[in-house]
Amino acid sequence: MTTDRRTFTLDGHDIPFDEGQSVLDAALAAGLFIPFLCHKPGYEAHGSCRVCMVRVGGRWQASCTTPAAAGLEVESTVEDLVAMRREIVQFLFTEGNHFCPSCEASGNCTLQAVGYELGVTTPHYPPFSPTRPLDASHPEMLLDLNRCILCELCVRASANVDKKSVFALSGRGPTKHLVVSAESGRLADTSFSADDAAAHVCPVGVFLPRGQGFRTPLGARKFDVEPLRVAALRRAGGT
Amino acid sequence: MTEDLATIVARHRHDPRRLVEILHDVTEAYGFVPKDIITELASMLAVPRGHVEGVVGFYAFFSDEPRGAYRVLFSDGTTDRMGGSIALLERMRASFGLQGEETSRDGRLSVGTTSCTGLCDQGPALLVNGHAIGGLDSARLGDVMALIRAEAPLAAWPRELFAVRSNIRRRDLLLATAITPGDAVSAAARRGRDDTLAEVARSGLRGRGGAGFSTGAKWGACAEAPHEPRYVVCNADEGEPGTFKDRDLLADHLDLVLEGMTVAAFAVAARHGFLYVRAEYRFLFAHIANALAARRAAGLLGPNACGIRGFSFDIELRRGAGAYVCGEESALLESLEGRRGIPRNRPPFPVTHGYDQRPTVVNNVETFMAAALVARDGASVLRDLGTRTSSGTKILSVAGDVERPGVYELPFGVTVQRVLDEAGASRVQAVQVSGPAGTLLSARELDRTIAFDDVPSAGAFTVFDDRRDLLAIIEHHSRFFAHESCGFCTPCRVGTTLVARTMGRIASGHAARRDLVDVARVARVMAKTSHCGLGLMAGNPVLQGIEKFRPVFDARLRPDDALPTFDLDASLDKSRDVTGRDDSEAHFTEEVRP
Numbered sequence: 001m002t003t004d005r006r007t008f009t010l011d012g013h014d015i016p017f018d019e020g021q022s023v024l025d026a027a028l029a030a031g032l033f034i035p036f037l038c039h040k041p042g043y044e045a046h047g048s049c050r051v052c053m054v055r056v057g058g059r060w061q062a063s064c065t066t067p068a069a070a071g072l073e074v075e076s077t078v079e080d081l082v083a084m085r086r087e088i089v090q091f092l093f094t095e096g097n098h099f100c101p102s103c104e105a106s107g108n109c110t111l112q113a114v115g116y117e118l119g120v121t122t123p124h125y126p127p128f129s130p131t132r133p134l135d136a137s138h139p140e141m142l143l144d145l146n147r148c149i150l151c152e153l154c155v156r157a158s159a160n161v162d163k164k165s166v167f168a169l170s171g172r173g174p175t176k177h178l179v180v181s182a183e184s185g186r187l188a189d190t191s192f193s194a195d196d197a198a199a200h201v202c203p204v205g206v207f208l209p210r211g212q213g214f215r216t217p218l219g220a221r222k223f224d225v226e227p228l229r230v231a232a233l234r235r236a237g238g239t
Numbered sequence: 240m241t242e243d244l245a246t247i248v249a250r251h252r253h254d255p256r257r258l259v260e261i262l263h264d265v266t267e268a269y270g271f272v273p274k275d276i277i278t279e280l281a282s283m284l285a286v287p288r289g290h291v292e293g294v295v296g297f298y299a300f301f302s303d304e305p306r307g308a309y310r311v312l313f314s315d316g317t318t319d320r321m322g323g324s325i326a327l328l329e330r331m332r333a334s335f336g337l338q339g340e341e342t343s344r345d346g347r348l349s350v351g352t353t354s355c356t357g358l359c360d361q362g363p364a365l366l367v368n369g370h371a372i373g374g375l376d377s378a379r380l381g382d383v384m385a386l387i388r389a390e391a392p393l394a395a396w397p398r399e400l401f402a403v404r405s406n407i408r409r410r411d412l413l414l415a416t417a418i419t420p421g422d423a424v425s426a427a428a429r430r431g432r433d434d435t436l437a438e439v440a441r442s443g444l445r446g447r448g449g450a451g452f453s454t455g456a457k458w459g460a461c462a463e464a465p466h467e468p469r470y471v472v473c474n475a476d477e478g479e480p481g482t483f484k485d486r487d488l489l490a491d492h493l494d495l496v497l498e499g500m501t502v503a504a505f506a507v508a509a510r511h512g513f514l515y516v517r518a519e520y521r522f523l524f525a526h527i528a529n530a531l532a533a534r535r536a537a538g539l540l541g542p543n544a545c546g547i548r549g550f551s552f553d554i555e556l557r558r559g560a561g562a563y564v565c566g567e568e569s570a571l572l573e574s575l576e577g578r579r580g581i582p583r584n585r586p587p588f589p590v591t592h593g594y595d596q597r598p599t600v601v602n603n604v605e606t607f608m609a610a611a612l613v614a615r616d617g618a619s620v621l622r623d624l625g626t627r628t629s630s631g632t633k634i635l636s637v638a639g640d641v642e643r644p645g646v647y648e649l650p651f652g653v654t655v656q657r658v659l660d661e662a663g664a665s666r667v668q669a670v671q672v673s674g675p676a677g678t679l680l681s682a683r684e685l686d687r688t689i690a691f692d693d694v695p696s697a698g699a700f701t702v703f704d705d706r707r708d709l710l711a712i713i714e715h716h717s718r719f720f721a722h723e724s725c726g727f728c729t730p731c732r733v734g735t736t737l738v739a740r741t742m743g744r745i746a747s748g749h750a751a752r753r754d755l756v757d758v759a760r761v762a763r764v765m766a767k768t769s770h771c772g773l774g775l776m777a778g779n780p781v782l783q784g785i786e787k788f789r790p791v792f793d794a795r796l797r798p799d800d801a802l803p804t805f806d807l808d809a810s811l812d813k814s815r816d817v818t819g820r821d822d823s824e825a826h827f828t829e830e831v832r833p
Contacts, residue, residue: 047770049728050768050770051729065584078817079813080811084767092733094737095729095733165287168288171297172296172579173723174724174732174736175726176725179289179293179296181288182288183274183288
């Protein structure tokens with residue numbers, strides 16, 4: 001192992017890192033996978049989904065918001081941690097209305113892929129079955145909030161990349177929900193466009209392009225051809 | 240006459256950081272925050288409309304839906320319920336023909352609930368258009384209903400209805416020491432900045448908000464942090480069910496609080512302070528504003544404050560808006576900056592990146608009081624009281640099944656039994672110390688002590704005698720967290736609701752063993768993976784309840800149900816292994832096993 005760069009350990013492996021890098025980003029760059037949902041490389045770490053939980057020197061922390069530091073001892077692929085991540089993903093399936101077999105996003109959905117990765121087979125808990133509206137006002141894009149996992153990626157993309165701030169959050173706790181920044185609450189009454197970064201950042205299937213359902217057949221979709229961990233590591237340039 | 244929006248916004252200097260204040264004024268003027276006003280306000284403040292809508296939707300005291308001209312909110316605290324608040328609420332709704340949260344057809348009245356309003360010693364209580372009325376009984380509620388029926392304007396209601404009395408029952412160091420305003424700050428100035436910081440550190444003063452971080456270390460880190468200006472924030476957002484001590488401290492000992500804030504400002508070289516008070520304490524706002532004005536007039540605030548050349552410091556009163564999570568210091572800072580009260584990611588910490596990303600000291604009301612005395616009298620004033628790790632005194636809000644509810648100041652290290660004796664308690668089943676997020680003690684643990692290394696307390700001390708339904712209390716506490724979760728992180732947003740619903744089934748006798756296992760597992764997920772202290776502690780009522788009152792749970796479970804397939808204790812083997820723990824707290828004892 002070279003000693004040019006400072007390192008921390010992840011499950012006993014030495015992980016080099018750049019100053020300012022998070023434990024999650026450094027791990028991915030080094031070819032070690034930690035699952036995540038609300039993070040997107042290049043975006044500021046968010047820390048809300050809690051799927052990327054690790055233990056740092058015995059303390060439970062989200063790896064996306066933990067700055068890498070020399071000498072950290074990080075645990076990730078240990079049974080109780082994986083079990084916790086599985087619980088959190090089950091919570092998300094319990095909270096929203098997720099019907100994979102009939103979902104247009106099936107195969108492209110990171111929530112589904114993380115579920116497979118962690119061995120989630122059922123939501124386990126009694127589903128909340130919330131009533132959530134469908135916004136079909138926009139000519140290019142449907143907004144189906146049934147699938148929203150409140151990761152705020154579209155909020156952040158619209159504010160920071162598109163500079164439009166089309167989306168925001170309201171309510172709190174169990175009533176927290178995505179809102180469209182218009183007095184009517186309708187997407188059509190905003191400057192939103194299907195070309196926006198916000199339209200392409202959703203890890204589930206809230207943003208559905210109109211007039212092209214199931215264009216790519218099931219079985220040939222993103223995570224059908226390249227499993228989540230392979231895709232994430234390739235994007236991070238690790239392997 | 241409705242105040243014009245432009246006037247309100249101009250009064251707040253078009254500053255989007257003052258959005259919570261602006262929304263209070265809008266609510267005062269319009270009764271709610273109409274949707275077109277949200278649009279107009281966003282435009283005036285040059286922020287996205289969704290931002291304003293999100294802030295309105297976050298705080299319980301704001302709404303974008305019309306509400307009754309009289310908006311009655313019954314305090315839904317633990318002790319309010321013990322005092323019969325639910326029956327009073329139902330009587331009022333029935334009397335006006337209201338179902339649930341709806342507003343009466345004539346738009347006159349809406350009746351709902353709100354989290355504990357801090358009148359636990361003089362409850363049950365309610366808020367009418369934000370004004371507190373305590374001591375509710377059948378007759379008093381009748382008076383309130385008659386006034387509403389007569390459509391009497393609130394200003395014409397008898398003042399006596401709104402009287403909130405301070406209720407300090409025992410005084411020790413902080414509440415018995417007289418101080419001449421300015422003396423502590425002058426003493427700090429004579430000592431100098433560095434020695435004042437050193438003296439506070441030497442005193443062993445630890446944050447009274449519950450976490451117990453060293454005040455000296457916090458101030459020292461803030462003083463060393465670059466990027467001026469620095470800020471001092473007093474957290475008077477006490478919201479844990481059962482606490483009310485800050486109410487009396489702000490009412491009767493405000494000068495000592497402001498003195499402590501000024502000492503902190505001198506020590507860390509801050510120029511601006513905020514006193515963030517929960518909106519439920521509306522009856523204190525005029526008193527606080529007057530006290531600040533008096534200190535300015537006396538030269539204790541403002542340029543060359545307390546006669547110290549070059550030391551400029553002033554304090555601004557800011558209101559919360561019905562959000563328990565804003566008692567978390569970084570959520571409080573978000574609220575001060577006009578945003579949803581979402582706890583921040585840390586690092587960086589508020590001492591280096593606080594209000595406006597500048598170095599900020601955030602301390603509890605009581606911490607500032609103690610700091611003022613240390614500045615005046617030296618470290619020994621605390622060191623001579625309490626225990627080695629918990630110096631000084633603790634001020635407790637004692638309520639529930641006691642003869643003399645009220646505020647008690649006692650030295651750290653005092654036993655729970657001693658507090659019970661002071662307040663007069665018998666047939667004790669359990670004591671909830673520091674609210675639902677704190678510690679649930681059984682009657683076997685009354686020899687334990689109030690101290691940071693035994694039973695820490697932010698202030699609440701609620702007593703349940705053996706006639707109380709503990710499962711209903713645990714369910715109620717679980718519902719409180721579901722209501723107050725900010726919703727940022729998955730485990731707390733979903734877990735608090737799962738726990739509340741499952742506890743509801745358990746308490747009502749509709750649950751099996753499997754549900755008990757599930758509820759404990761969800762509570763542990765929250766305790767390990769949540770983003771902030773609220774979520775990390777939200778499972779405490781259930782976990783401690785199961786640990787200490789297992790027979791109470793068992794007696795309510797359906798006996799004919801399947802056994803659990805998940806062995807909780809065995810699932811902890813790895814955790815115990817990696818953390819090197821094998822103590823009783825690291826086990827679901829054999830009691831949990833079927």
